[in-house]
Amino acid sequence: MYAKAAGDRFSALAGGAVDAAILNPPFSFRAAELGFTALGEIRTYLNDFPFTVWAVNTDWALRNKSALLDFGKVYLEGVSWLYNATNKDKAVDILLKYAKQSRKDATDSWDYYFSKLQGFSRDGLLSSNAYQKMAQGMMELEDLSAPVPPAAKFFDDSFIKQAARQPR
Numbered sequence: 829m830y831a832k833a834a835g836d837r838f839s840a841l842a843g844g845a846v847d848a849a850i851l852n853p854p855f856s857f858r859a860a861e862l863g864f865t866a867l868g869e870i871r872t873y874l875n876d877f878p879f880t881v882w883a884v885n886t887d888w889a890l891r892n893k894s895a896l897l898d899f900g901k902v903y904l905e906g907v908s909w910l911y912n913a914t915n916k917d918k919a920v921d922i923l924l925k926y927a928k929q930s931r932k933d934a935t936d937s938w939d940y941y942f943s944k945l946q947g948f949s950r951d952g953l954l955s956s957n958a959y960q961k962m963a964q965g966m967m968e969l970e971d972l973s974a975p976v977p978p979a980a981k982f983f984d985d986s987f988i989k990q991a992a993r994q995p996r
Contacts, residue, residue, distance in 0.1 A: 853940045854933035871945055876958045879947040893987070900952060900991025907948050916942075952988035954979060 829846055831837040838855035840846045841864065848867060851859055860866060882899075889896050909915050916938055923934045941947055949955075959979040966972035 853937040854929050857933055857936050874947075876955055877947070877961060878949060878954055878958055879941075879945075880949070889987070896987045897991045897994065900988045901994060901996055903952055903988075904950075904992060905996055907950055907952075910938075910948070911942055911946075911950065913943075951992065953985050954983055959983075 829840065831840055831846075831849070834850075834852050834855045837846075837849040838851055838859060841849040841851070841859060842862060849859075850870075852870065856866070880903075884896065910919055916935075920931065920934045920938055923929070923937070924931060927934070929937075956979070960976075963972060963976040967974065967976070
């Protein structure tokens, strides 16, 4: 059964509409508190998997390169800030301001994403290992066939590399 977001999947699980669901924090924590059994850790299967993906209209990107570079710089600054443990309390406060969750859930989520999982690319790049995992999954789903094209066929990382070279 398809459910688009973790909150929807959690609601389906808690409401008895499904027997299992893929959840991420804070919903995985809430499910455990309700007595649901964890069937596995996402890190086992998605280690070095990108948790952020950006898409842009190519024509727009060519006309708005400075905006794209600004986006890249802000992403890199934000991720660097979030990985800095001295910013944890402030990050939790910001999450609490915009998300309806408890301080415990917000703190546990920060710990999970930035201490344990480390799921956000610090350099904005997709590693070759992550690309191979994605390509393998797409081949298993028969959305891609061998030989697998190089990552450059699908991903243009030139803007993030250029953004990383610019002063912040």
